[in-house]
Amino acid sequence: MDLTRICAATLLxxxxxxxxxxxxxxxxxxxxRYKGFSAxxxxxxxxxxxxFVIAYIRDMAxxxxxxAESFETSVPWDRCYALCCNVKGKIRNECQKRHINYFIISCRVTQTYDAGACVYFYFAFHCxxxxxxxxxxxxxxxxxRNEILKSGGSISHHHGVGKVRSPWYKTTVTETGLELYKATKHQLDPKNIFAAGNLLPNESFGLETVRAKL
Structure with missing residues (x-):
């Protein structure tokens, strides 16, 4: 068995x-059928x-x-393989442009559904x-992330949008979705208490963030 040409899947x-x-x-x-077996x-x-130990490995690295860090997305099955290839290829090219000679980029499917899957990417480089x-x-x-969206992936599977992925929020939900969110925010959270500064900057709502006086 060639250990450089195998993969393992953990199934629950x-x-x-x-x-x-x-x-x-x-x-x-x-x-x-594909010469696989149960371990x-x-x-x-x-x-x-x-x-549960990946985060500790990252800190040790x-x-x-x-x-090193990970990022995830969700994607329909018919676009899953192409997305994985495109994103890994894009990262390789970017590393080469920056003369990063020692790096790793890999991915795995972590959750599966009838319509698609959650894909995690793991990227590390010697700095x-x-x-x-x-x-x-x-x-x-x-x-x-731009390549993920171009390849049919989502802004996030379960990590959420928050501040990190907020630049892609508008293009993901469209202008109509954006206005719907703003209207809902004004009606249900007029003092801008919840998710303040996430998804959209506070100035987008014309609101000030209420901070605790502690």
Missing amino acids: FEGEQKDIDRQEAIIYDIAK GDRNGERGYILT LRCDIV ANSTCPVETFETIETIA
Whole structure:
């Protein structure tokens, strides 16, 4: 087995036992067709636990001059593969333009639905020779987000919009959606208490942010 040309999938089956047995039979039959096999429950548990330690790996990498972070999107099935290829290709090109010689870009499907999937991208690069590594990362991530939207992906699957992804909010919900949000905000939150400064800057509403006097 060539360990440089394999992939692993961690699967969690939910429901009654009969449903789990049926789902497992279907999945393992598909895997067998492509020379895949089950690695066992214990390895599945290890793969699931990895989700909770990724942040600690990122912090450890910083001490080795490696900047790393993830970003996610949701995408219909018929655009999923192309989106993954396009975004990874775009990041590779941007790294080459900036003479970043040591970097990693990978992706994985984390949640699946009938209509599409959630895709996570993981990007890391060696920043010892960079004067502004965080700024470099944010610039490349912005370019990657533009590529995600061009490739049929969404502004976010579950991380939300907030301030980080607010520049893409208007183009995502359209002008009509934007005006609907503003009208709702004026009626239900006239003092601009909730989500102040998120999605849209406060001046877009003609409101001032109310701050606690503590």
